[in-house]
Amino acid sequence: xxxxVAMSGGVDSSVAAALLAEQGHxxxxxxxxxxxxxxxQTSFGSCCSIDDLHDARRVAAAIDIPHYILNFERQFDxxxxxxxxxxxxxxxxxxxxxxxNSDVKFATLAERAAGFGADAVATGHYARVERDATGRxxxxxxxxxxxxxxxxxxxxxxxxxxxxxxxxxxxxKEAVRAYARxxxxxxxxxxxxxxxxxxxxxxxxxxxxxxxxxxxxxxxxVDLDGRVVGRHDGIHRFTVGQRRGLGISASAGTATAxxxxxxxxxxxxxxxxxxxxxxxxxxxxxxxxxxxxxxxTEGRSVTAQIRHRHRPAPALVRALSGNRAEVVFAEPQIAxxxxxxxxxxxxxxxxxxxxxx
Amino acid sequence: xxxxxxxxxxxxxxxxxIEAVRVAxxxxxxxxxxxxxxxxxxxxxxxxxxxxxxxxxxxDPSEIVFTSGGTESDNFAxxxxxxxxxxxxxxxxxxxxxEHEAVLNTFKxxxxxxxxxxxxxxxxxxxxxxxxxxxxxxxxxxxxxxMHANNEIGTIQPIAPIAAIAHEQGAIVHTDAxxxxxxxxxxxxxxxxxxxxxxxxxxxxxxxxxVLWIKRGTRxxxxxxxxxxxxxxxxxxxxxxxxxxxxxxxxxxAAKLESEATRVAAxxxxxxxxxxxxxxxxxxxxxxxxxxxxxxxxSFDRVEAESLLIALDLEGIAVSTGSACSSGTLEPxxxxxAMGFSTHRxxxxxxxxxxxxxxxxxVDRVVxxxxxxxxxxxVLTKNSVAARS
Numbered sequence: 100x101x102x103x104v105a106m107s108g109g110v111d112s113s114v115a116a117a118l119l120a121e122q123g124h125x126x127x128x129x130x131x132x133x134x135x136x137x138x139x140q141t142s143f144g145s146c147c148s149i150d151d152l153h154d155a156r157r158v159a160a161a162i163d164i165p166h167y168i169l170n171f172e173r174q175f176d177x178x179x180x181x182x183x184x185x186x187x188x189x190x191x192x193x194x195x196x197x198x199x200n201s202d203v204k205f206a207t208l209a210e211r212a213a214g215f216g217a218d219a220v221a222t223g224h225y226a227r228v229e230r231d232a233t234g235r236x237x238x239x240x241x242x243x244x245x246x247x248x249x250x251x252x253x254x255x256x257x258x259x260x261x262x263x264x265x266x267x268x269x270x271x272k273e274a275v276r277a278y279a280r281x282x283x284x285x286x287x288x289x290x291x292x293x294x295x296x297x298x299x300x301x302x303x304x305x306x307x308x309x310x311x312x313x314x315x316x317x318x319x320x321v322d323l324d325g326r327v328v329g330r331h332d333g334i335h336r337f338t339v340g341q342r343r344g345l346g347i348s349a350s351a352g353t354a355t356a357x358x359x360x361x362x363x364x365x366x367x368x369x370x371x372x373x374x375x376x377x378x379x380x381x382x383x384x385x386x387x388x389x390x391x392x393x394x395x396t397e398g399r400s401v402t403a404q405i406r407h408r409h410r411p412a413p414a415l416v417r418a419l420s421g422n423r424a425e426v427v428f429a430e431p432q433i434a435x436x437x438x439x440x441x442x443x444x445x446x447x448x449x450x451x452x453x454x455x456x
Numbered sequence: 457x458x459x460x461x462x463x464x465x466x467x468x469x470x471x472x473x474i475e476a477v478r479v480a481x482x483x484x485x486x487x488x489x490x491x492x493x494x495x496x497x498x499x500x501x502x503x504x505x506x507x508x509x510x511x512x513x514x515x516d517p518s519e520i521v522f523t524s525g526g527t528e529s530d531n532f533a534x535x536x537x538x539x540x541x542x543x544x545x546x547x548x549x550x551x552x553x554x555e556h557e558a559v560l561n562t563f564k565x566x567x568x569x570x571x572x573x574x575x576x577x578x579x580x581x582x583x584x585x586x587x588x589x590x591x592x593x594x595x596x597x598x599x600x601x602x603m604h605a606n607n608e609i610g611t612i613q614p615i616a617p618i619a620a621i622a623h624e625q626g627a628i629v630h631t632d633a634x635x636x637x638x639x640x641x642x643x644x645x646x647x648x649x650x651x652x653x654x655x656x657x658x659x660x661x662x663x664x665x666x667v668l669w670i671k672r673g674t675r676x677x678x679x680x681x682x683x684x685x686x687x688x689x690x691x692x693x694x695x696x697x698x699x700x701x702x703x704x705x706x707x708x709x710a711a712k713l714e715s716e717a718t719r720v721a722a723x724x725x726x727x728x729x730x731x732x733x734x735x736x737x738x739x740x741x742x743x744x745x746x747x748x749x750x751x752x753x754x755s756f757d758r759v760e761a762e763s764l765l766i767a768l769d770l771e772g773i774a775v776s777t778g779s780a781c782s783s784g785t786l787e788p789x790x791x792x793x794a795m796g797f798s799t800h801r802x803x804x805x806x807x808x809x810x811x812x813x814x815x816x817x818x819v820d821r822v823v824x825x826x827x828x829x830x831x832x833x834x835v836l837t838k839n840s841v842a843a844r845s
Contacts, residue, residue, distance in 0.1 A: 127770065167766050214763045214833045215770055 101125040102264060103212035104221045105204055106158065106166070108151030111223030113158040113286050114275045115266040119221060120162050127215060128159040128166035131208060133175040133199075134297050157285045171207055178202035180297060184310045187303070187335040190363030191438030194251070194407075195295055200224075201254035201389075209262055221264035224248040225272070228263050236260035238391055240447040243271040250407055253442040253452030254389045307335045318368025320345065323361070323377060331370050334363050340378055340434030345370075359434075379431035385424045385441050385453030392450045394418035401443040401450055403428065405435055416443050416450070424453050458772040459818040461727075463658075463750055463811030464607050464635060465776055469701070470660040470812065476704040477662055480697040488694045489685065498696045505703025512706045513633075513652065514643040515669045521689045522699050525666040526634040529653030530558035530601075532668050532679050532690070533630040537599045537651065538566055540675040541628065546598035548572045550622075552584040552613070553794035554606050556632055560790070572596075577794045581743035582611040590621050597627040604647070605636035608791040608807055609742030610751030612636065619648035628674060634658055634666075638709035639748040640717065650674045656698070660812055661705030665698035720810050721749035723819055727808060728752045730823035735830050741792060741805055750814075755797075755805045759833050764806060767829045773822055776807045 104116040106128045120126045130152050152168060159166030179198045186193035200222075209220045225241030226249040236257055240247040255263060267275050279287035298306050308315045320329035329346060331337065336344070341360040361378055362371035383405070388394075396418050402411035403426050413429040426441060435455060442452035460468070469477075484501050486494025506517040523529045538549060549566060551559055553575045563573045574592045578584045584602055593600060600622040605612050619629040630651040633642050638659035644652055651674065655666040670676055670689065682691025709716075732738050737757030756764060761777040768775055777789070788802035808822070 165769065167769075169762070210836065211763060214836050215767055216832070 100219065101127065101215070101217045102219045102221050103127045103129050103208070103215065103217040104164075105208060105223075106130050106155040107223065107292075108154035108158070108286065108289075109223060109292060110279050110284070110286050110289055111225070111267050111275060113155070113223070113284050114278050115221050115223045115264075116158065116164060117162045117278070117282055117284060118266045119264070120164055126162075126164045127212075127217060128155060128164050129208065129212070130155040130166070130168045131175075131203070132168050132170045132172060133203075134172055134180070154286050154289065161283070161285060169208070169211060171203060174207045175199070175203055175297075178206075180310070184307050186438045187307045188311050188314045188365065189438075190334055190365040192338040192436045193438050194440050195297075197251045197254060197440055200252050201256075201259065205255055205259040205263060209259065219262045219264045221266055223267055224252060224265045225268050226252050226265045227268040228260050228265060236391070238449040239268075240444070240449075241265070241268040246272045249444075249447075249449050250404055250440065250442050250452075253391075253440060253449055254387075255391070256389065257391070260391070304333070304336045308333060316368060318370065320370045320372055322358075323371065323373045328358075328372065334365055334368060334370055337363055337370050339363070339436040345372065375433070378434045380435040381428050381431050383426050383435050383441060384419070384456045385426065386422065386456055388418070388422050388424045388451055388453030390418065390451035392445070392448070394451070399443075399445075399450065401445055404442045404444070405432060405455065406439050411442075411444055414443075422453070424451070457817075457821060458774070459821050460774050461808045461810055461814065461818065461822065462774045462776045463814075464610075464807065464809035466657045466663065467660045467811050468813060469662065470705060470708055472708060473661055473701045473704050477697045477701040480700040484696050484700070486696075488696060489683065498694070501696060501700050501703075502694055505699045505706070508703040508706040508710075509654075509667055510669075512642070512710045513637065513654070513669060514645055515652075516672065518687075519644075519669050519672055521668045521670055521686045522694060522702075523666045523668055523690060524664055524695075525657070526556070526632065526653055526655035527558040529634075529655070529666050529668040530556065530630075530632055531562050533651040533653060534559065534562045534566065534599060534601060535679045536676045537628045537630065537674070538571060539679075540677045541598040544598075546596055546627070548574065548594065548596040549599050549601070550574045550576065550589065550592050550597055550627075551601040552603065553577045554582060554584075554608075554611075554791040555601065555603050556607060556634070559601050559603070559632060571598075577796075580796055581746075582606060582609045582741070582791065582795050583743055583746065584613050584618070586614055586617040586621055589618050593622060593625050593627060595625050597622070597625055599628045599630055601630040601632070603635070604631045604633040604642065604652075605639065605748045606742070606791060607635045608789060609753040609795075610635070610747035610809075611742045612640065612746045612748065615647045615649060623648070635751075636748060638706075638713065639720075639750055641713065644669055644671065651676075656702035656705055659705050659709050662698045662701040665695055665702045667702070716812065717749045720812075720814065723814050723816065724750055724752055724808070724810050726816075727810070727819045727822060728754070730819065731826060734823060734827045741795070741797070741801075750810045751807065752809075753805055753807045755801050756830055757804065758837055759804050759830055760837075761804050761806055763833055764829060767833065768806075768822075768825070771825050771829070773825060776809070777805070 102124050106112045156166050179195050183193045183195045212220050225246040227239040229237045240249040314335040315333050317332045319327045322328050337360050356374040358372040361373040398415050398417040401416050403414040404411040415427045417425050437455050439455050440452050441455050443450040484498045486498040488498040506520045510517040510520050567573045576588045602613050615631050622629045629649045631649045632653045634655045637654040650671045652669040657663040680691045685691050739755045741753040792802040
């Protein structure tokens, strides 16, 4: 069948493309240009991601598939970047990769792929799509638990999953690298990327303030009792659970209890700090919930994951009206962060997920 | 089968050119500036090419300066003339809005350095009317630059009257003839210009070599300084094999200019009529009469050109959305925008450009495949619009 592979220039999507081509599919490589890659008028060399496009093109040539760069700058800006900036300005911590998956890769790109006669869109995510006996599509975690990316894919709908393929999801990362080496893919030794693709040098705070200068502005750091214990220069620089960078002296807390960000109040430009136990939370609610399995209106025992590097914890989840959900954990969880995703699993099958309020 | 209808982007080398470049690469390795036998051989080959290209455009060999291609020629023309005229107080540059980026972005660069620039829009057919030039220029104007034939829509501009108007005000006149050379007669004297750019790879010659024709007596300064190559006009050791290839391509073009124009125009017309007849919601962009014989630019209503371009490539058919330099990004065509078209129409147009090796079989193939692809994309567009609303 004809399959469009979203090629980032990294080893995972390169191997995904190579595997599908090897299986005899009619594979079309596509790299998405998501933000302006042109050089400035006064200086050159400011952009590194153009190298990734070159790598994708070299891989496509090596495995002898056509390769196109599609410009999704406008869609990416509307669907992902605008949300990213708005979330930080609202005292929340966004998860742009999940938005990009459901609103760009498996939406805009999938539409374009259909125009090329493609039946499916494949990516290099560590996740699996399967079909159960009733014909329903299931999203499962990748077999390499340390690399699993199902968390970032929770918002795919049934119709999106029906056309999604994750060719590396059923093998460990090391096997993916070994395959790349064995097939002499030009990116076999390329390090994994860790950063948000559109943020240069991890400096998301400057990115947010460049895009929305209104977020810049100092305000008080207050403790749980409302006492001012310091000043900050913009709430977009903070995220719940953060400990470093508060710039307040140890005397503000007690010697034995370091202070953490426990909340952000954008209306008052306040950063609220407290001891670690103030970060503990047993319940949360989520909005814009996507149920891949049936919505558990009567409640369902699941494990729930509240950020990418969080071990899913036992919880009871209940579907509420208006695409919302309520989660009650068996044990208190640290740093439930508004704006991040909460994803529910039954073993390694994604039940659904939503955005933490 | 694969179909190549993107000759305005670049052309395959003529077999005679391949052979000439091969032999020159092997036998003419001497530095053309050297006094000895090896240098003389190289120099003679360059001058042979100089005569060939001069003959094609009715210039004198001494007026030919070899460059690295169309972009360098355009930069050389604009920057070289602008700098030469700077002491006279002429600080104003004029071009059409449908020029190649090599001209438009050089204008922007000069504007940043204090030059006043005027970019003139064209009429609905893609033609710059001479009256517009008359209104825009003055005795302050240093250079007027108007392309001979447009790369995206193929329209031929009224260079001779524009040049006459510009000369009345004492301006230097440049024309970018990259897309007209070897497609239609290019006669520098009849055009009445002072500077003319051309590029070998647009007429079955090698890439990386072109010409700036500089009318004898034109005030110009070099932009590449160094040795005394090209009589102090363009420094840098000559790319002998490429220049030799350009010369051979020029001779081939001169020998069959008329017959090829007739043959290619017939193919292009059959392609165009086939598409218009078999695909609903199509229209030709640009003046259907004043255009080079190999080019047609067609709008496909309710289709994104980028998607259609890729769908065609997956069927083995190579065309373009406009200038090759801007593909890979879905920017609206600046040419169609300057003609006053809607945003949609600036993003739904494909350029089909034919050439020496184009055949009837290729035309048939495109006319056969295209209706199905367009229909499919239109259905999907309709569905996704319906799904969003």
